[in-house]
Amino acid sequence: MEGHPLALHDVMFIPALVAQASDEQNKKWLRRAQRREIVGCYAQTELGHGSNLRKLETTATYDVSTQEFVLHTPQITSLKWWPGGLGKSSNYAVVVANMIVKEKHLGPHSFLVQLRDEITHQSLKGITVGDIGPKLSFNAIDNGFLGFDNYRIPRTNLLMRHSRVEPDGTYVKPPHAKINYSAMVRVRSHMATGQGNFLAQALTIAVRYSTVRRQGFIESGEQEVKVLDYQTQQHRLFPSIAKAYAFTFAGYETIRLYEQLLKEVDTGNVSLMADLHALTSGLKSVVTHQTAQGIEQARMACGGHGYSQASYISEIFGVAVGGCTYEGENMVMLLQLARYLVKSVEQIKAGESGKLGPLVAYLAVKVDGVDLEKGVEEYMKAFQHVSRLQTWKASEKFLKLLKSGEKREVAWNKSSVELTRASRLHTRLYIAETFKRSVQEVADPRLKEVLTDLLHLHVNYELLDMATYALEDGFLSSSQLDYVRDQLYFYLAKIRPNAVSLVDSWEFSDMQLRSVLGRRDGNVYENLVAWAKASPLNKTDVLPSVEKYLKPMMNSKL
Numbered sequence: 001m002e003g004h005p006l007a008l009h010d011v012m013f014i015p016a017l018v019a020q021a022s023d024e025q026n027k028k029w030l031r032r033a034q035r036r037e038i039v040g041c042y043a044q045t046e047l048g049h050g051s052n053l054r055k056l057e058t059t060a061t062y063d064v065s066t067q068e069f070v071l072h073t074p075q076i077t078s079l080k081w082w083p084g085g086l087g088k089s090s091n092y093a094v095v096v097a098n099m100i101v102k103e104k105h106l107g108p109h110s111f112l113v114q115l116r117d118e119i120t121h122q123s124l125k126g127i128t129v130g131d132i133g134p135k136l137s138f139n140a141i142d143n144g145f146l147g148f149d150n151y152r153i154p155r156t157n158l159l160m161r162h163s164r165v166e167p168d169g170t171y172v173k174p175p176h177a178k179i180n181y182s183a184m185v186r187v188r189s190h191m192a193t194g195q196g197n198f199l200a201q202a203l204t205i206a207v208r209y210s211t212v213r214r215q216g217f218i219e220s221g222e223q224e225v226k227v228l229d230y231q232t233q234q235h236r237l238f239p240s241i242a243k244a245y246a247f248t249f250a251g252y253e254t255i256r257l258y259e260q261l262l263k264e265v266d267t268g269n270v271s272l273m274a275d276l277h278a279l280t281s282g283l284k285s286v287v288t289h290q291t292a293q294g295i296e297q298a299r300m301a302c303g304g305h306g307y308s309q310a311s312y313i314s315e316i317f318g319v320a321v322g323g324c325t326y327e328g329e330n331m332v333m334l335l336q337l338a339r340y341l342v343k344s345v346e347q348i349k350a351g352e353s354g355k356l357g358p359l360v361a362y363l364a365v366k367v368d369g370v371d372l373e374k375g376v377e378e379y380m381k382a383f384q385h386v387s388r389l390q391t392w393k394a395s396e397k398f399l400k401l402l403k404s405g406e407k408r409e410v411a412w413n414k415s416s417v418e419l420t421r422a423s424r425l426h427t428r429l430y431i432a433e434t435f436k437r438s439v440q441e442v443a444d445p446r447l448k449e450v451l452t453d454l455l456h457l458h459v460n461y462e463l464l465d466m467a468t469y470a471l472e473d474g475f476l477s478s479s480q481l482d483y484v485r486d487q488l489y490f491y492l493a494k495i496r497p498n499a500v501s502l503v504d505s506w507e508f509s510d511m512q513l514r515s516v517l518g519r520r521d522g523n524v525y526e527n528l529v530a531w532a533k534a535s536p537l538n539k540t541d542v543l544p545s546v547e548k549y550l551k552p553m554m555n556s557k558l
């Protein structure tokens, strides 16, 4: 859970080679990387810039006389900073640098760069590398810094699957300007399942513990109730169980789309890139944010013991919440999706609705009202309505400012909170729709029934959560919202008997969870005592600090 020094080797270094190195290059490098004869990382972010890739300062200048690239970090803010596995573990890196050929700045490109000697592991001349120090979490990963002092690499170390520099310096452009960003799109495509998994771990701990913990009464009786029987506890945990499933289903779809994209790009078809970029930008943002919220609620649902490291939930939180920042800061990514949504609105206004992709086609179709009692399809229409409403509102605000003479960037900034709201609603619609579709495809009727209950819980919870948007233009009435509330409480109670099975079905072992509270056997109290006794402070009855500090203080006559 704390991460692994080789995580980025598998998650980004190898995928970057697969997607961006030519077949010929990969004959040399890929097999070695897969056999872990070389260990790599993905070095893009710098001390001064992470979000704005166009302003990366590390340069790779082509020297036609030697057919080499010269890598250089001209100032302190140009140092690579943050890459996982860079500090101590990696001897190679895929380095993203601004490529300069014949004095022309050609933007960020990826290079394979050797950092350390393959035998001694010592850093090579011209390279400064080290670890950036302790972090909120993920401390088993050596996130690092890296500087280049006019460090030379062969021309053929530019990853050349999609763009090339010929020996004479002729530049061959890629089929899509952002194709070098594929390693990021890949991780973003995988993040919904990864985050769903973090959320699932925290929920497994909290739900299991909530059936062991007894506190207070619902009806007067002999025995105190399991805290999971409180409606508030169910409301805290069960919607997140639904989300963990929903995120996983959405993630399966984006992973499949990424695989499809890779194949299509190899045949020169880049049409899916913009759609997948927009989709995964929104999805990673919403999923990471909601996961962090869900994990924190799971911790609080464990009361005081949730705050102990014995719960292990704080570690899960620390790792998961990193996802709000890495692979694109969430606001920045929501604004990427917003660009796509605004373009879609502009297309509709220009009478080109027919050209809209399937995920945004709903933006052109107005619905007057819904009958929620008819079922989940009507909820989908309600989600479409609020997303459409907010997308149009935010877009109109931006376009109006533009028309009034504001510069594009200024108009964008003044509309950006509204735009991020639109992106979130659009993404939540996508999550609900993939959840619905995935449940419909389940063959086993008993499994389908339980998952359908979760789906119902999800759509009612979500609609209530975005109710202000739906009330704003009178699309939903307050009596419809009362119905949604009643449905929500109905499904909380219906799910209660299956709650433990739902979390057990994720099949985390005790070793994976590392939680005293979430033990499969439920022996929480004995093990909490054993865990406390094993604390380093309990190794001796009297600590050395007693003689050194406490006694002089206690004996002082002052």
Ligand SMILES: CCCCC/C=C\C/C=C\C/C=C\CCCCC(=O)SCCNC(=O)CCNC(=O)[C@H](O)C(C)(C)COP(=O)(O)OP(=O)(O)OC[C@H]1O[C@@H](n2cnc3c(N)ncnc32)[C@H](O)[C@@H]1OP(=O)(O)O
Binding pocket: 007, 011, 012, 042, 044, 045, 050, 051, 052, 053, 054, 084, 178, 181, 182, 184, 185, 186, 187, 190, 191, 194, 195, 273, 274, 277, 325, 326, 327, 328, 329, 332, 336, 339, 340
């Ligand atoms: C695989 C398993 C993973 C599971 C994970 C789960 C568990 C985790 C376990 C371990 C993982 C541990 C750590 C994770 C590693 C983290 C690694 C990193 O963080 S790597 C660094 C990531 N950095 C970023 O994400 C930077 C974010 N910034 C950007 O992406 C870009 O700067 C930008 C914001 C997108 C803007 O780019 P740029 O300035 O070049 O673009 P513009 O010129 O403004 O043009 C925008 C234009 O381009 C389109 N576009 C942008 N990106 C793409 C893309 N990727 N594909 C297609 N199109 C793209 C964009 O849509 C605009 O188009 P248009 O509106 O038409 O102009």
Ligand SMILES: Cc1cc2nc3c(=O)[nH]c(=O)nc-3n(C[C@H](O)[C@H](O)[C@H](O)COP(=O)(O)OP(=O)(O)OC[C@H]3O[C@@H](n4cnc5c(N)ncnc54)[C@H](O)[C@@H]3O)c2cc1C
Binding pocket: 008, 042, 043, 044, 045, 048, 049, 050, 051, 052, 081, 082, 083, 084, 138, 143, 322, 325, 326, 327, 328, 329, 330, 331, 332, 335
């Ligand atoms: C755990 C972890 C692992 C990482 N691993 C790697 C790795 O392996 N390789 C790698 O290269 N990098 C890695 N990173 C770096 C990471 O990708 C960046 O930190 C991330 O992309 C955010 O960029 P930033 O730090 O520049 O944030 P900033 O952009 O400085 O964000 C600061 C604030 O500014 C806001 N902001 C910035 N730009 C805009 C804008 N245009 N509009 C509106 N608001 C804006 C943001 O929303 C945020 O609130 C890692 C980071 C972490 C935390």
